[in-house]
Amino acid sequence: MFKIGEFSKLTQVSVRMLRYYDEQGILKPSRTDPVTGYRSYTSEQIPKLQRILFLRDLDFQVNEIAQAxxxxxxxxxxxLLEHKKLELLAEVAKIQDRVDKIDIAVRDVQARNLDVHCNVILKSIPELSVLSLRRRIPDHFCEGDLWFELNRFVMEEHVALDTGVNNLALFYDENEGDSEVDVEVCCLVKKPGIGRGDFVYRLIAGEELMACVMVYGPYQNIGTAYHTFARWLEEHRYYEMKDTVRQICHLGPFNEENPERYLTEIQVPLKRRD
Incomplete structure (x- = not known):
């Protein structure tokens, strides 16, 4: 038997960690004195401790170590290792995405493009006849999947689209604590047809007072444009947001190769405060 201090020296694992492993139930002492509470270990427990350290160094959490x-x-x-590798690769992808966003932000700051100056224009929007697909998606990056589905339906059903720019996305209010995004993607059509499943023909009501903001450049600029619009609302306190925010892509991946030339229109329905 080795006292916990002796076992710590033999295994190069701190007393604090040995106590923690005991509390978590993954390495119980061979004996615990019922009076003093002193822990004792044996040499037969060293292989198990080595397995714990092996898994810990591979980023396994305590509950995962216990299961293993x-x-x-x-x-x-x-x-076990292959499963953990897949988890770590997913984390690497998320971290790389954050790194890419930081690189973009650094370039924007260096180019002094972080503050995107947008003009807010007020106009009325007529009633629109659309073919729509509405889903809850994990995040805004999945919006492209909805457009792919909608465009495929348009091709298969030979839907007669309206002329000119005919894409419209509506972003519905998100519930507090809900990580998903409620999005409806729409194509403007010449006349209603027969829907199928999630593909629905419907009318979108016109708006007498719509605030419109044109956003130039890559989609990363859209977030800053919303910030600009928020400042505009603070300065024009006699207006308030009324309904679902809309976005129209005038120039994007489907008709423009250079993201610096993208053109996106944000539309926010307004009403006058009482």
Whole structure:
């Protein structure tokens, strides 16, 4: 038997961590004195501790380590490692996405483009006849998947689209704590047809008072444009937002190769305050 301090020196694992592993139930002492509470360990426990350290260094969490130890004999370790590798690769992809966004922000700051100056124009919008597809999606980056589905339906059903720019996306209010995004993508059509499943023909009501903001450049500028519009609302307190925000892509991946030339229109229905 080794006292916890002796076992710590033999294994190069701190006393604090040994106590933590005991509390978490993944490495219980061989004996705990019922009076003093002193912990004692044996040399037979060292292989198990080495397995714990091995998994910890591979970023396994305590609950994952406990599960791995419980099934160490009947579950190939390679399966555990492959599963963990996939998790880590997903995390790497998320981190790389954040790094890419930081690089874009740095370039914008260096080019002094961070503050996108947008003019707010008020106009009325007529009633629109559309073919729409509305879904809840994990995030805004998945909007392209909806457009792919809608365009495929248009091609398969030979839908007669209206002339000119005929794409419109509506972003509905999100519930507090809801991480998903409620989006409706629409194509303007010459006449209503027969829908199928999630594909619906409908009329979008006209708006007498619509605030419109033209956003130039890549889609990353859209967030800053909303910030600009928020400042405009603060300065024009006699207006308030009324309904669902709309976005129209005049120039985008479908008709422009250079993202610096993209042109997106944000439309926000307004009403006058009482």
């Amino acid at each position: 130890l419980a099934h160490w004999q009947d579950m190939p370790i390679t399966d």
